[in-house]
Amino acid sequence: MIDKLGFGGAPLGNMFAPIDEATADATMQAAWDSGARHFDTAPVYGGTLGEHRFGRFLRQMPREDFVISTKVGRLMCPGREKSAAPKIIHGPSSDEAGLFKGGLPFHAHVDYGYDAAMRSFEDSLQRLGLDRIDIVYVHDLGGDHLGPAWEEHWPIALNGAFRALRALRDQGVIRAWGMGNNVIEPCLRALEQADPEIIHISGRYTLLDRSAEDLLAQCLRLGVPVVLGGCYNSGILADGPHDDYRPASAQRIEQRNRLAQVCARYEISLKAAALQFCARHPAVEAIVPGA
Numbered sequence: 001m002i003d004k005l006g007f008g009g010a011p012l013g014n015m016f017a018p019i020d021e022a023t024a025d026a027t028m029q030a031a032w033d034s035g036a037r038h039f040d041t042a043p044v045y046g047g048t049l050g051e052h053r054f055g056r057f058l059r060q061m062p063r064e065d066f067v068i069s070t071k072v073g074r075l076m077c078p079g080r081e082k083s084a085a086p087k088i089i090h091g092p093s094s095d096e097a098g099l100f101k102g103g104l105p106f107h108a109h110v111d112y113g114y115d116a117a118m119r120s121f122e123d124s125l126q127r128l129g130l131d132r133i134d135i136v137y138v139h140d141l142g143g144d145h146l147g148p149a150w151e152e153h154w155p156i157a158l159n160g161a162f163r164a165l166r167a168l169r170d171q172g173v174i175r176a177w178g179m180g181n182n183v184i185e186p187c188l189r190a191l192e193q194a195d196p197e198i199i200h201i202s203g204r205y206t207l208l209d210r211s212a213e214d215l216l217a218q219c220l221r222l223g224v225p226v227v228l229g230g231c232y233n234s235g236i237l238a239d240g241p242h243d244d245y246r247p248a249s250a251q252r253i254e255q256r257n258r259l260a261q262v263c264a265r266y267e268i269s270l271k272a273a274a275l276q277f278c279a280r281h282p283a284v285e286a287i288v289p290g291a
Contacts, residue, residue, distance in 0.1 A: 006038030013045025046103030137180030203230030
């Protein structure tokens with residue numbers, strides 16, 4: 001369905017630092033020239049900025065030559081409203097606060113319902129300038145972003161967003177739907193209670209974190225392909241300062257340095273080893289490191 005090496009789009013939403021339009025375009029061109037044909041984005045990246053940038057570039061390319069994935073679960077609304085962590089079922093999401101720098105003036109409202117998923121998908125089509133999207137993930141339905149309230153959102157998604165994405169798949173406007181998470185439990189639950197056709201898990205199967213081993217084994221048993229994001233754990237494995245979207249701790253930096261020493265003994269790059277480790281698991285269909 002998808003190429004083994006893809007391009008993760010959060011950095012094009014100004015994650016950690018703003019980039020100008022010329023840099024965004026050049027980054028997309030470099031990815032394309034390198035052979036990348038699998039691109040992953042989300043409405044929440046930079047308050048829709050990521051989708052706009054992907055669309056501006058990709059709609060110039062032959063549509064049959066690439067695979068694009070995006071996500072549902074948040075409706076992007078005008079204004080830069082922020083609030084505390086969501087306490088209600090349909091409410092504002094605060095997980096983007098401070099992560100994306102200087103994005104567009106839209107804020108996210110959490111909604112995993114049927115109508116919201118349909119509207120989110122249609123909005124993504126408009127921003128991307130495309131008439132179909134290959135893969136759509138239900139985004140961040142888990143405790144890392146929603147706290148204990150994710151359990152309240154679960155039945156809404158089960159009867160809402162999941163059902164909407166099945167309908168879109170049956171209509172032929174998407175090819176597959178799945179879960180897009182940084183935490184494991186919702187993905188395992190989806191495999192038990194629904195029929196996701198693909199799982200996107202970020203940062204949980206890397207040289208620094210192998211907590212997704214059971215999830216990958218279950219996907220392999222069920223024949224559900226896995227896409228791994230966060231192969232560098234937000235940058236620490238690529239000499240960056242961040243680990244899982246936060247400044248890296250001294251302990252994690254020391255772990256990274258020990259790995260780098262092992263790689264140096266064998267004259268290989270830690271960056272390359274990090275990608276190869278993620279790609280080698282038999283359940284993994286593709287990896288999507290960011291820029």
